[in-house]
Amino acid sequence: MTIHKVSFLPHNKTIEVKDGENxxxxxxxxxxxxxxxxxGEGVCGKCRVIIEKGDVKDGISERLKPEDLKKGYRLACKSIVNQDVVIRVPVESSIDISVLNMQSTPRRTAKIQEFNFNDLKEQGLFAPPIEKKYLELPEPDSQDHLPDVTRLVSFLKLNYNEHRLVVELPVIRKIPDxxxxxxxxxxxxLARPVQEGRKTHIINVEPGDTSSRNYAVAIDIGTTTVYGQLIDLISGEVLAQFGEFNDQISYGEDVISRIMFAEKxxxxxxxxxxxxxxxxxxVKKLVKRASVSLDEISGITLAGNTTMTQLFLKVNPKYIRRSPYVPASTIYPPIKAVDLGIKVGEHVTALVYPQISSYVGGDIVAGVMGSGLYRTEELTLFMDIGTNAEIVVGNKDWMACAACSAGPAFEGGGIEFGMRAAKGAIEDFSIDPVSLEPMNITIGNVRPKGICGSGLIIIAATLFELGIIDNGGKFNRDLNTNRIRERDGVWEYVLAWEKDSQIDRDVVLTEIDIENLIRAKGAIYSGCQTLLEEVGLTINELDRIFLAGGFGSYVDLEKAMVIGLLPEMDAEKIIFIGNASLMGAKMSALTNRIRKDVVEVTKMMTNFELSETSSYMDHYVASLFLPHTDLQMFPKLKARLDARRKQGWK
Amino acid sequence: MTIHKVSFLPHNKTIEVKDGENxxxxxxxxxxxxxxxxxGEGVCGKCRVIIEKGDVKDGISERLKPEDLKKGYRLACKSIVNQDVVIRVPVESSIDISVLNMQSTPRRTAKIQEFNFNDLKEQGLFAPPIEKKYLELPEPDSQDHLPDVTRLVSFLKLNYNEHRLVVELPVIRKIPDxxxxxxxxxxxxLARPVQEGRKTHIINVEPGDTSSRNYAVAIDIGTTTVYGQLIDLISGEVLAQFGEFNDQISYGEDVISRIMFAEKxxxxxxxxxxxxxxxxxxVKKLVKRASVSLDEISGITLAGNTTMTQLFLKVNPKYIRRSPYVPASTIYPPIKAVDLGIKVGEHVTALVYPQISSYVGGDIVAGVMGSGLYRTEELTLFMDIGTNAEIVVGNKDWMACAACSAGPAFEGGGIEFGMRAAKGAIEDFSIDPVSLEPMNITIGNVRPKGICGSGLIIIAATLFELGIIDNGGKFNRDLNTNRIRERDGVWEYVLAWEKDSQIDRDVVLTEIDIENLIRAKGAIYSGCQTLLEEVGLTINELDRIFLAGGFGSYVDLEKAMVIGLLPEMDAEKIIFIGNASLMGAKMSALTNRIRKDVVEVTKMMTNFELSETSSYMDHYVASLFLPHTDLQMFPKLKARLDARRKQGWK
Known part of the structure; x- marks a missing residue:
């Protein structure tokens, strides 16, 4: 991969980017x-830059006159980096260079921890729950009248020391032919028992030798998206992955509305x-992509939150939304996949991750297992941020968990122009500290139509750090720009004028939006605080944070600390673990050890109901500021704000 | 019950009979x-007797003239005993009184052993596999968020010391509501495990207290008939019993023809x-008769021969009829009854008795369990005589078993006028030693239309003992009666002339019929001999015989010994145990101990394939005589035959 240097003047900042970067x-x-x-669609024509040295590909637009082109002007949003280049950004000469660099530190996202199957093997944790064995049985004759099933079972006993074998009726029906x-x-x-000494089930027989083809499917059932992986049970490799929106969305966006639908x-x-x-x-797409036949799937493992799990198993979730909020069960026995309607061989058993409580579900348990949190010495805070944020704190010796009702702000809900992370969503943002003109970057480089969750955090953090909004989330009414205005009694910032947008209105961020964001981040932060306090710890004592879920991979860590969503800590210690639920599902497809351990883990995880924890409300109210009432908890941010205030910025 | 004395002259025999006896x-x-x-229909008018003292009810027919009636003549077959009476049977005066009594000893059937549930209780063997417990659980509140299933399981753990509880998905689905x-x-x-330490399954929950209503169904799946019992799991009582013909008969009379049908x-x-x-x-009839609701049935246990079991479980039995004759399996795991199509609650599990081999099936194993053979010290021969006769010999320490292909003679098959034990079947018979006129008694006292299995044995034994057929089953061609005749080259005895029968022909017994009977009894007797020889024993060493099945209850033991079907032994030692298969099914519904023991029993039962046992053919050929080539094995019969020969009878 070719890397190019891009230098920006007068800022004197240089960055390395991949060939082809915008x-x-x-x-x-x-x-x-x-x-x-x-x-980034090249419509507004505002992102004019001058090429001082080297060159860029494209960058030409009818918005640039021929003479500008000759002078080296290009539209930054249309320029592609294909060599080292020095760029000058035209700025008002009067602006102090320090102002130019007043943006917070460059964007940093969490480092990614990949599940490592080889580590698992090395640690002796690889004990596949489903094995295939090729057997050459002796044929019956007049001296050997062993019944067919007895023949098979005795052979395994004699030659492989297999004991306590059980053969279910559907397999008995197949065996003779x-x-x-x-x-x-x-x-x-052979399907292995979770506990040693329990029974091994012979779940299928096939003619000839098919022992090299043995696969499993792991599924994460999310409220919004459903992901699946096809796993080779011999190599441990993921052969295919595929995700799609949860079609239940048509019947309700969130778990509560789905529960209500389920009741009718x-x-x-x-x-x-x-x-x-x-x-x-x-499953159909996975087997097609991996060139595997449906009947070569030997197992299926699933994880989902408590409501998704109950809906999947057709266990009415109605009491989840009624006080005192109890789920039907936490543990579900193995179930024949075909009995649930899953189109795989009738020998396939579906293993479903256990739950902790109504709002800390199997996705979180799977995350705890998949991320290795349950095996680590380090004191870890695990966060899965969505409509409901679930948090777990602990290590291999103990764990506490809770769910925070964050509301849908991070998924675009309750925000006037909020949207999911899709084409046209503003995902990155900066603002000119003097003109207060925005720099919007959208997913897909198209004209904006809304703001996604990670974009929302960046916008709010940027506005706050530059004093455009105060720590209560209110706009500075004195600023001299038409982008900040009052409309129908509500103050707002215009991110994109109608003409620069994809829609028939200006795209704005309102004070109400910011209030909702503050409530959401406040719920999560105070949830973490309360949970830690309940176990006698403070945020400072955390060794690291695991961020799970799609949201975590895009969030700008520094900005998330600025708004007080994440505690201020070394970004190196914040680790993005991706779809931890899927990772957990995959691990339990690969090793029986997980299935055994998870029983202990669920017993170990103490669930706290935040709403019934007396200190929670105090923490929550204190969190309803940017970043928090107690700025001492965010010392780096405090230092930056103090420094700027000294420079005369509010 | 009133008993009357009936004396017969000139025989000087007196018998006690129940009031109302024919x-x-x-x-x-x-x-x-x-x-x-x-x-006994009063048509032939031959059974004229004279009332000498006392009287009878009825007995009048148009066959008797008024003057005969005045003289005290009655038709025996129409006379009902309702007081003590002295009867004179008109015989030719020249006949020696000894001839009159030349019939073998009065008919004796095996004594009946009833399954005794109280014995079982006393022996500590009563451990019902399914129990109901009424529970008053604490209700959840803001301090108690236990999930519903956990609440139930914890309560049972805490208050009843119940551990290793499993709750299946269908029950989880019901629990919250x-x-x-x-x-x-x-x-x-609660469904108990067979082995202690295994898991107990919570198979159902019901609102309120239903613990006093807990029932099971036991089923015997016979090739010809299917019987069921409804059992109260609390008292151990049988509340209802019902049987009907196996409707599979329409697709084939015997197992082989059903297997052939199953293949197409x-x-x-x-x-x-x-x-x-x-x-x-x-099941429907049983619950109706016992006023039990279908959903109060908690369990169902079944026993059947290997083919019936495989057909019931939809396991193709095709290899049972193909060399080397192996069944699919001997053990079947518990199966959801609804999955088999049985209309009971979805929580009901069907427990099916294990098999030994292709021709020694679950009905025999159930018989061994139900009869207590597996717990006895006495050396016992267990026989279940049908188309295939299965035999087991042994006691609590060891058991050997085999199946003899007897052919259908005892069920009326292969006999020209053979029929099942239904109305019109000759079930009892004697013959006038001088005139050779028959005395036929039919089921239902109607005109004969055929011969049932037990009747066949009596006819053959009577003809043989009086020398009307020889030990090869051939008629004495020299006898002076039109009842013995040659027709189309085959000798036969006319049991009933067309006019006295229900059909449009004479009802006869042919030499071919007798040959078939000899082969059938020979197969069984030589099977017993071979099996005993294989385990180093002889028939003389047997302590007792258990006769199982419908056939055994009707068979005249002495006559069965005369033809050499049963070994000659004290009739007191021959015990009729009835439908042993149903008895075994019932016992496993009542106590888990049986389910545990049966695993050991099936391991203990050594199966012999007679066709591959070298001595079998010799024994079989030697058995193709009445009663046997070696008359020394039937000393009492030999003594009688010798005595008669001395009197000048052949």
């Missing part, structure tokens, strides 16, 4: 503000049917 | 021959559907 994204990455309203199809040479599929008529049946449809569609 | 049956019971061709239907007061149904198209599915239909019909 110049305006490079500027954002470098912390260099360039006015850009249209999200399968044995005789290939002269008593067969492959038997045959709502539960409908929602179950729909999620099974998702799973079947994913 | 006079001709009383005569047969006393061993007094009265000519009677028409089976059931708990709240009656303020968390519920009845839980969807034959297997059809036969399974049909037997499930039988079971559902029986």
């Amino acid at each position: 110049l305006i994204r490079a500027a954002m990455e470098a912390g260099v503000h360039i006015n850009a309203s249209c999200g 399968i044995l005789r199809q290939n002269n008593f040479k067969i492959t038997a599929t 008529g045959n709502g539960l049946e409908k929602l179950q049917e729909v999620i099974i449809g998702n799973i079947n569609s994913i | 006079l001709i049956r009383a005569a047969m019971e006393a061993g007094v021959h009265i000519n009677a061709s028409c089976g 059931i708990l709240r239907q009656n303020n968390f007061k519920i009845t839980a149904t 198209g969807n034959g297997l599915e059809k036969l399974q559907e049909v037997i499930i239909g039988n079971i559902n019909s029986i």
Whole structure:
């Protein structure tokens, strides 16, 4: 991969970028503000820069006159970096260079921790729950009348020291013909017990030798998205991955509305049917992509939050939303996948991750298992931020968990122009400290139509750090710009004028939006504080944070600390673990050890109901500021704010 | 019950009979021959007797002239005993009184052993596999967020020391609503593991207290008939019993023809559907008769021969009839009854008795368990005589078993006028030693239309003992009677002339019929001999014989010894145990101990394939005589035959 240097003047900032990077994204990455309203589509024509040395590909637009082109002007949002280049950003000469660099530190996202299967093997944790064995059985004759099943079981006992074997009726039905199809040479599929000494089930027999083809599917059932992986049980490799939106969305955006739908008529049946449809569609795509046949799938493991799990299993979740909020069960026994409607072989068992409580579900347990939190010495805070943020704190010796009702702000809900992280969503943002003109970068480099969760955090943090909003989230009414205005009694900042947007209105961020954001981040932060306090710890004692879920991978860590969503700590210690639920599902497909350990883990995880913890409300109220009432908890931010105040900025 | 004395002259025999007994049956019971061709319908008018003292009810017919009536003549077959009476049977004056009593000893059937549930209780063997417990659970509140299933499981753990509890998905689905239907007061149904230390399953929950109503169904799936019992799991009582013909008969009389049907198209599915239909019909009748609701049935236990079991479970039995004759399996795991199509609650598990081999099936294993053979010290021969006779020999320390292919003679097959034990079947018979006129008694006292299995044995034994057939089963061609004749080259005895029968032909017994009978009894007797020889024993060493099945209850033991079907032994030692298969099914419904023991028993039962045992053919050939080539094995019969020969009888 070719790397190029891009230098920005007069800022004197240099950054290395991949060949083909968009110049305006490079500027954002470098912390260099360039006015850009249209999200990178080249419409507003504001992101003019001058090429001082080297060159860029493209960058030409009818917005630039021929003479400008000759002078080296280009539109940054249309320029592609394909060599080292020095760029000058035209700024008002009067501006102090320190102002130019007033953006907070360059964007930093959490480092990624990948699940390492080899580590697991080395630690002796690889004990696949489903094995295939190729067997050449002796044929019956007049001296050997062993019944077919007894023949198989005795052979395994004698030659492989397999004991306590159970053969279920559907397999018994197949055995006689399968044995005789290939002269008593067969492959038997064995499902191992979780506890040693329990029974091993012979779940399938096939003629001939199919022992090299043994696969499992791992599924994460999210409220919004459903992901699946196809796993080779022999190599441990993921052969394919696929995700799609949870079709239950049509019946309710969030868990509460789905529970309400499930309570009506045959709502539960409908929602179950729909999620099974998702799973079947994913499995179909996975096997196609990996060139595996459906009947080569030997197992399926699933994780989801408590409501998703109950809907998937057709266990009515109605009491989850009623005080005192109890789920039907935390543990579910293995279930025949076909009995749930999953279109795989009838021998396939679905293993579902156990739950902790109504709002700390199997996705979190899977995350705790998949991330290795339950095996670590380090004191770790695990956060999965979505509509409900679930938090776990602890290590291999103890764990406490809680759910915070954050509201849907991070998923675009309750924000006037909030949207999911899709094309046209503002995902990155900076502002000219003097003109207060924005630099919007959108997903897909198209004209903006809204703001996604990670964009929202960046916008709010940027506005706050430059004093454009105060620590209560209110706009400075004295600033001289038409972008800050009052409309119908509500103050707002215009991110993109209608003409620069994809929609028929200005794209704005209102004080109400900011209030909602503050409530959401406040719920999460105070949740962490309360949980830690309950176990006698403070945030400072944390060794690291695991950020799980799609949100965590995009969030700008520094900005998340500025608004007080994350505690201020070394960004190196914040680790993005991705879809931890899927990772956990995958791990339990690969090793039985997880299934055994998870029983202990669920017993170990103490659940706290925040709403019934007396200190929670105090913490919550204190968190309803940017970043917090107690600025001492954010010393680096405090130092920056203090420094700027001395420079005369508010 | 009133008892009357009936004396017969000139025989000087007196017998006690129940009030209302038919006079001709009383005569047969006393061993007094009265000519009677028409089976007791009063048509032939031959059974004239004179009332010498006392009186009888009825006995009048148009066959008797008024003057005969005045003289005290009555038709024996129409006379009902309702007081003490002295009867004179008109015989030719020249006949020696010894001839009159030349019939063998009065008919004796095996004594009946009833399964005794109280014995079982006293022996500590009563451990019901399914229990109901009424529980008053604490209700959840803001301080108690236990999930519903955890609440139930914890309560059982804490208050009843119940551990290793498993709750299946269908029960989890019900729990939340059931708990709240009656303020968390519920009845839980617990299914116990076979092995201690294994898991107990919570298979059902019901609102309120239903713990006093807990029932099971036991089913015997016979090739010909299916029987069911409804059992109260609290008292151990049988509340209802019902049997019907196995509807599979329409698709084949015997197991082999059913296996052949099962191999064609969807034959297997059809036969399974049909037997499930039988079971559902029986269950429906049982619950109706016992005023029990279908959903109060907690368990179902079944026993059947290997083919019936495989058909019931939809496991194709095709290899049972193909060399080397192996069944699919001997052990079947517990199966959800609804999955088989049985219409009971979805929590009900069907427990199916294990098999030994292709031809020694679960009915025999159930018999061994139900009869207590596996717990006895006495060396016992267990025989279940049908188309295939299964034999078991042994005691609590060891057991050997085998199946003899007897052919269908005892069920009326292969006999020209053979029929099942139904109305019109000759079930009892004697012959006038001088005139050779028959005395036929039929089931239902109607005109004969055929011969049932037990009747066949009596006819053959009677003909043989009086020298009318020789030990090869051939008729004495020199006898002076039109009842013995040659027809189409085959010799036969006319049991009933067309006019005295229900059919449009004479009812006869042919030499071919007798040959078939000899082969059938020879197969069984030589099977017993071979099996005993294989384990180093002889028939003389047996302590007792258990006769199982419908056939055993009707068979005249002495006559069965005369033809050499049963070894000659004290009739007191021959015990009729009835439907032993049903008895075994019932016992496993009542106590888990049986389910545990049966695993050991099946391991202990050594199966012998007679066809591959070298001595079998010699024994078989030696058995193809009446009673046997070696008359020394039947010393009492030999003594009688010798005595008669001395008197000048052949």
